[in-house]
Amino acid sequence: MTQPAPRNPTRTVRAGPVRIGGGAPIAVQSMCATHTQDVDATAEQARGLAAAGADLVRVAVDSARDAAALRELRERVDVALVVDLQEHYRLASEVAPWVDKLRYNPGHLHHHERKRTIEDKVAGLAAIAGEHQCALRVGVNCGSVAPEYDSRFPGDSVGAMVACALDHCELLDRIGFSDFVVSLKDSDPAKVIDANKRFALERPDVPLHLGVTEAGLLPDGEIKTRIAFEQLLAQGIGDTIRVSLTLPNDRKHEEVEIGHRILEDVQHGRFRSVPELSGLNIISCPSCSRVENEAFVDLAQKVRDLTRYASEHDVTIAVMGCRVNGPGETDDADLGLWCGPRHVNLKRGTEKLGAFGYEEVLDRVRTELDALIQRRS
């Protein structure tokens, strides 16, 4: 029986009652998919995730109304709360008093306040986090790497992610802020392994949050996640994990249960995944408060069922829940779908094919997939 290697000697970062890194038990986290400003639904889901064993629960904040909901949410749930700021980093000062950790995405700091430098924005976030005893996560994501890294590392998305994360660590070091963790996520488990190994070599002191983004539907979503987590955790890399699955709201707790199962399996040397995946690859996001139509989860399942006949073909289809991240996150797929309130947008590679009704789009996906297979053969 293979035993995992000793954990990397990361420093300890505190997010409220939760210790991340420094030899603390690996924290399991998840994210609410409810609308954050619907406090009843979000509190219920956060409590459900905590009951399933989540140490931290993340919520998205995209507006002042979302931010305002956090005060009440804080009063109604006990679990450590994390806010996902994405491009709304300017709301940090409004949310920080009510949460334990802030996630910012270095790739989303350039959209607003274009005259302000990235250094200044990061310093502002660190000051707010410090004032309210919040931890930070530098959350680098394959679908939204800051443009300057894309141009510095053409064709090397992993190199771009790692360089971006290292630069932000250096920025925070210079500011004198050390309560931060880093994540480097991609939908391809091989890239997640590569990126985290490269980063951990350079910065073994920084705690890592592991995740395969948009791992998609079960069972494939768990398999992809296991491939990455088993390899990394077995090498002592990883201090907190999030399993990202496309699940209906009443089954979100399964992300947490699967996370715990993976940790237990690795702890006991039980490795269940094979490191290579081939054939049809359906990527789909875990959904969050940005989803505008709950039919998204159903759509992802229908796309999977409709395309089973092509399981032997190396084709990637991405199904994303929203118009915010959908266009970027589908860039690397052969066919990409992202959902609006009434329509689903479809593209082939980077070429937009139009917006279709939720049922209507399925026929077009089938037509496009057939044509793609035909062209390749």
Ligand code: SF4
């Ligand atoms: S793609 Fe949109 S809906 Fe899906 S998890 Fe990302 S932000 Fe949320």
